[in-house]
Amino acid sequence: MFLKKVALAGAVAFMGTTALAGGHGAACPTEGRVSIVGNEFPAIQTVGAGAMSCAGDAVEVSTNLTADHQSINVPGMQGNPAEYTSAIIANSSIVALMNEDVIRPLDDLVAKHGDGIQPNQLITINGQVMAVAFMANAQHLVYRADVLEQVGLEPPSTYEEMLAAAEAIRAAGIMENPVGGAYAAGWNLAQEFNNMFLGFGGQHFEAGTANPSVNSEAGVKALEMMKALSEYMNPDFLTHDSNATNAEFRAGNTAIMNMWGSRAATLVTADGVPQEVIDGFAIAGPMTVGGGDTPASTLWWDGWTVAKNISDADAEATFLAMKKAIDPSILTGDVPTQAVWLIDGYEPTEAAVGVFAAAQSGTIPYPMLPFMGLMHTALGNELADFMQGNESAEQALADVEAAYIAAAQEQGFL
Numbered sequence: 001m002f003l004k005k006v007a008l009a010g011a012v013a014f015m016g017t018t019a020l021a022g023g024h025g026a027a028c029p030t031e032g033r034v035s036i037v038g039n040e041f042p043a044i045q046t047v048g049a050g051a052m053s054c055a056g057d058a059v060e061v062s063t064n065l066t067a068d069h070q071s072i073n074v075p076g077m078q079g080n081p082a083e084y085t086s087a088i089i090a091n092s093s094i095v096a097l098m099n100e101d102v103i104r105p106l107d108d109l110v111a112k113h114g115d116g117i118q119p120n121q122l123i124t125i126n127g128q129v130m131a132v133a134f135m136a137n138a139q140h141l142v143y144r145a146d147v148l149e150q151v152g153l154e155p156p157s158t159y160e161e162m163l164a165a166a167e168a169i170r171a172a173g174i175m176e177n178p179v180g181g182a183y184a185a186g187w188n189l190a191q192e193f194n195n196m197f198l199g200f201g202g203q204h205f206e207a208g209t210a211n212p213s214v215n216s217e218a219g220v221k222a223l224e225m226m227k228a229l230s231e232y233m234n235p236d237f238l239t240h241d242s243n244a245t246n247a248e249f250r251a252g253n254t255a256i257m258n259m260w261g262s263r264a265a266t267l268v269t270a271d272g273v274p275q276e277v278i279d280g281f282a283i284a285g286p287m288t289v290g291g292g293d294t295p296a297s298t299l300w301w302d303g304w305t306v307a308k309n310i311s312d313a314d315a316e317a318t319f320l321a322m323k324k325a326i327d328p329s330i331l332t333g334d335v336p337t338q339a340v341w342l343i344d345g346y347e348p349t350e351a352a353v354g355v356f357a358a359a360q361s362g363t364i365p366y367p368m369l370p371f372m373g374l375m376h377t378a379l380g381n382e383l384a385d386f387m388q389g390n391e392s393a394e395q396a397l398a399d400v401e402a403a404y405i406a407a408a409q410e411q412g413f414l
Contacts, residue, residue, distance in 0.1 A: 026324040026327040027320065027324070028053070028054035028056070028320060028321060029054060029316065029318075030058060030059070031058040031059060031313070032314045032317025032318070033060045033310075033314045034054065034060065034086065034322075035064075035084045036061075036062070036063045036084065036087075036322075037063075037065075037069050037072060037073045037076055037086075037087050037088070038064075038087065038089075038304075039067065039069050040066055040069075041242075041262050041263055042339075043135055043262050043302070043338040044065060044302070046330060046335055047088065047134060047304070047325045048063040048088075048325070049325075050324060050326065051324065051325040054320070054321040059321070064084070065088075069087070069088070070096075073097065074097060077097065077308075077309065078102055078309070079309065081309055081310050081311070081314075082307040082309040082310050084307060085306065085307045085314050085315070086304050086306055086318045087103070088302065088304050090137070090300050090302045090303075091300055091301055091366050091368050092366050092368075092373065093373075094125075094130065094368075095368060095370050095372065095373055098125065098370070099370055101308065103131075103307060104306055105128040105129060105130060106128075106130065106305075106306060107128055107129050109315065109319040110122065110129055113316075113320060113323060116328070117132060117323065120342060121133045121134065121343075131303040131305045133301040133302065134303055134343060135262065135301065135302045135303075135339040135341050135342055136261075136299070136301050136302075136340045136342060137261050137300040137301070137302060137339070137355060138298065138299050138300060138355045138358035139259060139297045139298070140259070140261060140264070140284065140285050140287075140355065141156065141256070141285065141286065141287055141354065142180075142264045142281075142282070142284075143155055143255060143282050143284065144255040144256070144277070144282070145280050145281075146279065147178070150169075151165070152168075153165050155282070157284075157287055159199075159225055159229070159287050159289040159296060160289070161287075162179065163232070165178075165256055166179045166229075167232075169255055170232065174255075175254065177232055177253065177254065178232055178254055178256060179229055179230075179233050179255075179257060180234075180240075180245045180246075180248050180249055180256070180257030180259070181230070181245060181257055181258060182240060182241050182242045182244075182245045182258075182259070183230065183233065183237045183387070184238060184240050185239075185380065185383075185384040185387075186381070187380050188240075188241050188242070189379070189383050190377070190379035191298075191376070192226060192258070193223070195258070195286075195297050196222035196223075196226055196296050197214065198294060198297075198364050199222075199287075199294055199295060199296025199297070200221045200289060200292065201218055201290075201292055202214065202218030203218075204367060204375055205369070210371045210408055211414070212375065212405065212408075214375070214397055214401060215397035215401050219393070219397045220394060221290060223386055223393040223397070227386070230387060234254075238384055238387060242259070246263055246267055249267060250270055250272075250277060251274075251277075252277050258286070261339070261340060261354050261358075262338065265338055265339065265351035266351075268281045269334065283351065284353070284357070285361060286354070286363060293362070294363075295358060295361050295362065295364075297358055297363050298366040299359060299364065299365040299366065300365070300366055301342070302339075304325075304326075306318050328346075331343065331345055331346055340355045370413065371408055371411070371413040374408055374411065375400075378400045381403060382399040383396055383400070
């Protein structure tokens with residue numbers, strides 16, 4: 001059995017720390033190729049734009065920011081030379097890149113160009129710096145304060161209270177489907193299960209092993225709560241990712257939902273959002289479930305890597321461009337509201353309250369295990385049948401474990 005020891009070096013340390021050396025004003029590379037793949041939400045778009053500012057006669061910079069980033073980053077870095085010189089990743093997706101050996105340690109580049117990067121930004125795995133984090137993230141409550149006031153309720157602090165609020169809003173004739181959720185079959189649905197499962201005290205694997213343990217009482221309870229919530233969602237909830245869920249909120253169709261801090265911060269800044277939605281918009285910390293005190297959420301960081309299969313010159317150019325992209329000078333205008341930035345000089349905004357509450361309430365970090373990606377994929381592929389009422393929770397979880405075991409055996413983890 002293969003078990004990789006992962007050490008996370010203060011990646012979600014929200015308190016300020018001293019930068020490695022020097023000051024601000026990161027310099028762009030003078031030559032080289034930089035090609036970036038990553039997700040598409042506002043904070044990452046800001047980082048992508050920052051890197052693009054380094055483009056010039058001798059510096060080629062391109063970005064591919066897409067919701068499909070996790071399906072293309074590994075193949076795009078396996079060639080020699082790699083198509084992408086950097087992948088913007090999170091604590092879930094870096095493991096796949098390391099398993100395929102497509103990213104390089106950054107210790108030499110940090111030693112040479114690391115001035116201004118804070119120690120809590122350095123993601124150290126097996127004693128080597130493998131990524132530079134630039135933001136923290138978590139899912140937490142987003143709600144319409146005005147709608148809850150209409151039904152005489154406080155913001156829910158538990159999922160049970162969310163269900164009660166949903167029923168009250170529907171019964172009052174305010175909204176037919178007041179609950180939002182990124183329940184799209186696949187990655188999103190699996191992540192919502194992970195949140196709920198951990199809130200019920202579940203453990204994805206038997207301690208110290210790669211053996212699955214999701215087909216459990218906690219797993220069944222998690223699915224039952226998700227099914228109960230879905231009864232108050234748009235009937236097409238299995239097609240709703242974060243973008244579609246936020247669109248429902250912006251349109252005034254939902255009033256309570258679990259949403260990413262990185263998305264919630266800019267939720268009502270889009271054009272055309274009704275004034276009542278803007279005025280009623282509010283953020284709170286993550287909810288608990290089943291009488292537990294562990295939030296039904298996970299803590300995350302996002303950061304950037306440098307490809308292994310590129311020239312040292314392009315690696316250096318990529319490091320410098322990505323460092324420029326997260327220079328403290330970006331923290332102007334609405335950028336500070338886009339994320340909880342792990343950048344020197346960041347001052348928390350009101351939009352950061354949900355992520356900070358998650359960090360301060362004992363939210364569990366998303367598991368950085370080499371086989372967690374296989375579990376996440378199995379969950380995403382197998383849970384939709386239960387959510388559609390086609391099979392029992394126990395059968396769905398048995399299917400998850402069977403799919404995971406097959407993949408883990410193929411990869412050599414079992």
